[in-house]
Amino acid sequence: MFVSKYSNPEFSPYDDDSVPETSVPGNWPAPTVSHALSASLSLPGSKSLTNRELVLAALADGPSRLHAPLHSRDSALMIEALRALGVTINEIATGNVFGPDLVVTPGELEGGSSIDCGLAGTVMRFLPPVAALALGPVAFDGDHAALRRPMRTTIDSLRALGVDVSDDGRGTLPFSLYGMGSVAGGEITIDASASSQFVSGLLLTAARFDQGLTLRHSGEKLPSMPHIEMTVACLAARGVIVDSPEPGVWVVPASPIRAIDVWLEPDLSNAAPFLAAAVVAGGTVTIEGWPASTTQVGADLEQLLPLFGATATRGDGALTIDGGTGVIGGTTYPGIELDLSTGGELAPTIIALAALASSPSTITGIGHLRGHETDRLAALCTEINALGGAVTELDDGVRIEPRKLRGGVWHSYDDHRMSTAGAVIGLAIEGIEIEGIDATAKTLPQFPALWATLVGEAPPTSDTLGLL
Numbered sequence: 001m002f003v004s005k006y007s008n009p010e011f012s013p014y015d016d017d018s019v020p021e022t023s024v025p026g027n028w029p030a031p032t033v034s035h036a037l038s039a040s041l042s043l044p045g046s047k048s049l050t051n052r053e054l055v056l057a058a059l060a061d062g063p064s065r066l067h068a069p070l071h072s073r074d075s076a077l078m079i080e081a082l083r084a085l086g087v088t089i090n091e092i093a094t095g096n097v098f099g100p101d102l103v104v105t106p107g108e109l110e111g112g113s114s115i116d117c118g119l120a121g122t123v124m125r126f127l128p129p130v131a132a133l134a135l136g137p138v139a140f141d142g143d144h145a146a147l148r149r150p151m152r153t154t155i156d157s158l159r160a161l162g163v164d165v166s167d168d169g170r171g172t173l174p175f176s177l178y179g180m181g182s183v184a185g186g187e188i189t190i191d192a193s194a195s196s197q198f199v200s201g202l203l204l205t206a207a208r209f210d211q212g213l214t215l216r217h218s219g220e221k222l223p224s225m226p227h228i229e230m231t232v233a234c235l236a237a238r239g240v241i242v243d244s245p246e247p248g249v250w251v252v253p254a255s256p257i258r259a260i261d262v263w264l265e266p267d268l269s270n271a272a273p274f275l276a277a278a279v280v281a282g283g284t285v286t287i288e289g290w291p292a293s294t295t296q297v298g299a300d301l302e303q304l305l306p307l308f309g310a311t312a313t314r315g316d317g318a319l320t321i322d323g324g325t326g327v328i329g330g331t332t333y334p335g336i337e338l339d340l341s342t343g344g345e346l347a348p349t350i351i352a353l354a355a356l357a358s359s360p361s362t363i364t365g366i367g368h369l370r371g372h373e374t375d376r377l378a379a380l381c382t383e384i385n386a387l388g389g390a391v392t393e394l395d396d397g398v399r400i401e402p403r404k405l406r407g408g409v410w411h412s413y414d415d416h417r418m419s420t421a422g423a424v425i426g427l428a429i430e431g432i433e434i435e436g437i438d439a440t441a442k443t444l445p446q447f448p449a450l451w452a453t454l455v456g457e458a459p460p461t462s463d464t465l466g467l468l
């Protein structure tokens with residue numbers, strides 16, 4: 001039997017003889033715990049806020065300082081792309097273990113570049129409208145895994161705004177556009193049912209269009225509303241007041257975007273697997289620096305994790321989840337019925353917890369996760385079922401039946417939230433090896449180091465936390 005070096009078989013209620021015999025080189029053995037947790041962690045800045053503030057600072061009327069921004073693959077791709085478009089971005093060391101502050105100085109936007117979007121939805125959906133303001137051609141491409149993410153709405157909306165876009169008709173990366181130095185703006189209708197980022201991308205730049213923008217969403221659903229509200233709030237902080245006269249309509253006035261200094265909040269969606277660990281292992285996990293109020297959908301974890309029998313407490317700028325004795329200590333919790341359309345990026349963690357529940361769960365409102373870093377519904381079904389689970393895909397979600405799980409290789413599909421969902425299950429199930437833990441570099445390069453701290457394996461050091 002393969003036994004993770006962190007595991008203690010005595011405490012696993014899911015012991016099974018069919019775990020793999022040997023470890024696969026390069027895979028990350030997910031730590032299994034045999035004790036209740038008592039961890040307090042700080043996390044780096046929010047991906048969604050950092051990449052919005054980078055874009056807004058690049059379009060602003062002077063230099064902006066970003067304090068405590070995220071430094072990860074997604075933010076690095078955004079920084080490189082903005083530099084290629086003529087924006088100056090300098091680092092200022094502050095002693096923050098998660099990396100330097102950034103000073104963003106706008107410049108005249110120039111074309112002639114090729115932008116690597118990697119696998120970052122925020123780069124591929126936020127930057128084409130910015131590039132349309134540049135003078136000259138700008139090409140957009142990305143990772144192989146990115147070439148299936150929906151981009152048709154971005155392409156069509158730019159064309160509706162009069163921008164010259166060349167693509168191969170598939171509605172995905174790669175494509176290119178020819179910026180004319182300005183965009184007239186006006187009124188357009190788009191279908192953003194595949195991603196809220198189509199709306200956010202247009203809103204972020206629209207104040208710089210000659211006539212601003214009236215944007216209408218026409219489609220059967222609109223996922224991730226909190227992320228659109230985050231965009232509107234970031235614009236408001238820079239003096240651009242977006243009116244929403246009715247649901248699905250936004251009016252952005254032509255207006256300067258003010259240069260301001262901003263403090264980035266920690267990434268609350270990246271807190272999800274750490275806080276969920278308390279549910280599985282028992283004991284407490286505290287995330288420091290939890291904002292008193294926020295536009296991040298990760299704030300919903302305070303209400304979501306108690307659905308799994310945990311207790312959430314806020315105080316002293318922190319959120320603590322107490323999982324009692326946890327799954328490994330014998331706690332059972334019933335499955336849940338949940339519409340997660342507002343917080344799709346929390347779904348992989350929630351589904352991992354549901355896979356350890358004692359009765360069935362149905363998670364809906366997340367059909368659009370098929371267009372995320374991977375088809376997350378298919379990936380979660382495949383990986384949980386390969387461990388002995390019983391997850392089925394629905395039109396817009398998944399149904400999870402309780403099953404005794406066993407160890408095995410958990411594939412990440414280049415998706416950071418698949419890697420971390422596997423780690424959550426791995427706390428209770430011996431012998432789970434994560435293939436592709438490096439995917440966590442997309443938004444949290446320190447994940448393996450922080451997870452080791454969480455389970456009490458190693459204290460954090462500037463070497464382990466500062467890695468990029």
Ligand SMILES: O=C(O)C1=C[C@@H](OP(=O)(O)O)[C@@H](O)[C@H](O)C1
Pocket residue numbers: 047048049121122194195196197200223224227344345368
């Ligand atoms: O605007 C953003 O920062 C994001 C919006 C959401 O995208 P979708 O609406 O495509 O789910 C979310 O899932 C993603 O992680 C980040």
Ligand SMILES: C=C(OP(=O)(O)O)C(=O)O
Pocket residue numbers: 119120121122344345372373417443
């Ligand atoms: C969907 C996600 O990312 P992206 O910003 O690449 O869309 C995510 O982080 O869960």
